[in-house]
Amino acid sequence: MKAPKKPYPGHVYQAVAYAMLAEENIHKPVRKIMVKYLRDEKLFEIPVTEDLKRHVLWTIAKIKTIIEEEKIPR
Incomplete structure (x- = not known):
């Protein structure tokens, strides 16, 4: 499978x-991340944006809600 x-x-x-x-x-900002696919040695450099951080925090909040309510998401 290709990258x-x-x-x-x-x-x-x-x-x-x-x-x-x-x-x-x-206690320092991380401005970029790297995602590497080993099979093809393909490397992606991605800026860490506030939108990406917000999405991660939203996902964490959704997971917490699922755990607290003990409901399987549909």
């Missing part, structure tokens, strides 16, 4: 979540 032409959204959001954790721990 995608652009990184999969889930991979980007996961990398942004790690960037946000790093920011909390090192």
Whole structure:
């Protein structure tokens, strides 16, 4: 399977979540992330935007709600 032409959204959001954790721990901004697909050695450099961070926080909030309400999402 070849690497995608652009990184999969889930991979980007996961990398942004790690960037946000790093920011909390090192107290410095993370301005970009890298997503690499090993099969084709394809590397994507992606700026960490406020929109990406908001999406990660929205996803975390949705997960918390699912856990608290013990309801399987439809």
